[in-house]
Amino acid sequence: MTEEQSKLLYIFEDRVHQLISICDGLKQENSDLKRQIETLKQSQNGLEEENKTIKVKYDNLKMARIISVGQSDLKGAKDRLSKLVKEVDKCIALLNE
Numbered sequence: 001m002t003e004e005q006s007k008l009l010y011i012f013e014d015r016v017h018q019l020i021s022i023c024d025g026l027k028q029e030n031s032d033l034k035r036q037i038e039t040l041k042q043s044q045n046g047l048e049e050e051n052k053t054i055k056v057k058y059d060n061l062k063m064a065r066i067i068s069v070g071q072s073d074l075k076g077a078k079d080r081l082s083k084l085v086k087e088v089d090k091c092i093a094l095l096n097e
Contacts, residue, residue, distance in 0.1 A: 001009075
């Protein structure tokens with residue numbers, strides 16, 4: 001084997017070792033990223049469950065609020081609505097003149 005061929009073989013071996021080293025690094029990074037993805041998925045599942053629980057609580061609170069509306073609240077709402085209807089009627093009357 002000539003000196004030129006030996007030199008080329010040495011360069012080739014060196015580059016193969018570099019590629020193997022890069023490949024090992026990428027495998028480690030890939031493994032780390034997979035673990036990170038799994039952790040994030042678990043976190044997402046937990047947050048989705050918490051979101052469902054909060055929605056159920058919110059719906060229950062809305063229902064309780066609707067049920068707890070007293071007569072005074074209804075009377076007040078009716079009075080406000082009556083006033084608004086009267087104002088609208090006045091505006092319509094003014095427009096018709």
